[in-house]
Every structure is written in structure tokens, then in C-alpha cells.
Amino acid sequence: MTTMEADRMRRLSEKDVNGPDLDQAPFAGEARKLFICSSPRSGSYMLCRYLIAAGLGVPHEYFNPHIMRPMGERFGFGETVRDLKWAWRGRLARLMQPKAPEEAFLETYIPELRRRRTAGGVFAAKVHYAQYERVLDNPVGHALLEGGVFVSLVREDLLGQALSLHVSNLTGRWSIDETVTTAPSQSRNYFDNDAIDACVTSLADEDNGWRMFFARNGIRPLFLTYESFRADPWRDVDAIARALGIDPAALPHDYVERDMPAEFPPEVPDRRKIRASFLERPGRIVPADPAR
Secondary structure, three states: OOOHHHHHHOHHHHHHHHHHOOOOOOOOOEEEEEEEOOOOOOOOHHHHHHHHHHHOOOOOOOOOOOHHHHHHHHHHHHHHOOOOOOOOOOOHHHOOOOHHHHHHHHHHHHHHHHHHHHOOOOOEEEEEEEHHHHHOOOOOHHHHHHEEEEEEOOOOOOOHHHHHHHHHHOOOOOOOOOOOOOOOOOOOOOOOOOHHHHHHHHHHHHHHHHHHHHHHHOOOOOOHHHHHHHHHHHHHHHHHHHHOOHHHHOOOOOOOOOOOOOOOOOOOOOOOHHHHHHHHOOOOOOOOOOOO
């Protein structure tokens, strides 16, 4: 059994996808390009795991600075990538410094990424809108995105998504395992309604950012929801294959996530209690009784 075949039969963590086991044989052709346009806690990693199992690229958050640094170091760009800031650059900053060091780094990072991470003739990446603004909203990033197939992944339950984001912000845990990838909060107030509301606003802004991006560039993405994907993952994977011009019948369909990972760590209070506390805050609109 090859490494890829073994990976189809187990759930991959973010650490797994970061590592060299999923590097591919060097690819020199013109790969199809797939971009999963999402926001945090939208189920995008679950979609990535299914796409990896199907052989449709090795989608990952390649333009998240927390991931770019270790991956860039592994690719031999350690001295360069450690000092990059990845701050959003407005129009004035671009006029004063047309090509930032970060953009120059992308000119070497992206070709190596596409060479090592193309599988089944597909280079795939998932991108949150904030990462597009910080990392890819420049000529190098635009060239990468041009001609790609775009998937818009959203979560119908925005409050549930915000609660998940709030917990991840506090615990520093973003993957399905117990790895802490960002600094956890020293004072973990899971019932902080202001912080939860800020997460709601942030996620809505990300979703709107992608909608504006699609409209301004004349892109009609394949729209998916977290809820529909969980209900029938392979239906959506097959739709993505067709959008790429690949026959779904040629894909392996043996991967199934039978036991969904716990979204919240065990020490976190019951999400229903956090939700109820948030919805009991003053000033909210009480919905009508649907039975009336």
C-alpha cells in the first residue's frame, strides 16, 4: 500500500498535510488549478481530506503564514520566510514600494509549491479571504489564481461557525487533533458575548469579501455549504471533479469519515450552553413561534 493509499483510509490532521509524506513526485506540466474559497471553521479541512483521498490535488492552507513558514523552511527558503511580515498593504504602500519582500518570496515559493504538491494533475489550495488580502492580492497571486476553478464553501449556521472560531481563538487548536498551532488565551472566557459577536462579524466580512471578489472578477464559483457537504460528501467531490473536467467515475470513493471528530475540546463547556448564553443577551430579536 502506497503512502497516498494509506492516507485515504485515515483522517489527516493539519500536521499530516504539512509534512513531507504528502509531497508528490516533481510535476512539470500545466496542472489544473482548484481554489477552495472559505472562512475559518467552515469545514474546509474536511473537504480537503476528501479531495486528497480522491486524488484531486493536495489541498491545504498554503497561504496561511503559520503554514507558509514551516513549509517554506522545508522547501529550503528558511532564511527568507522567517522575516516576512505578511501585513495587508494598501494602495499607498504599493505605490511607495511596488514589490514587497513578501511578493518576491511568492515568486519562488509558488512554483516550488506547485511542483511538489500537484496530484492527479491538480494543484489545489484552500484560501480564507483574509489570507487572499494579506498574501495573494498582488500580481504574483493574481497570476496564480487566473484560470482556476473556484469553490465557495460557506456554513449556513453562522453562529455555530462563530462559536467554533471563538473556541479556537481561546484554545489555539484548529485541527482535528490536539495540536496547538496559535497562542492560547491565558484567560479563557467561553461566554464572552462581545468576543463571539466579533467572530460573527469577522466571518460575515470574510464571506462577503469572497462574494465581492467573485463579482468583480466575473467568476461563477461552485457554491457548497458545510451542512450539505457533511450530508453527502462524495456528491460534492464529484461535482468538483466535473468542474475540473475530470470524470468522477475514475476517482476512488473508498474514504469515509464515519466518526466525525469532536469540534470542541473536551474541557470546553457544552456548545448549547454557550449559544444559549449568547442568545440571551439584551437587545436581540425574539423569533416568531413557527407553530402560530
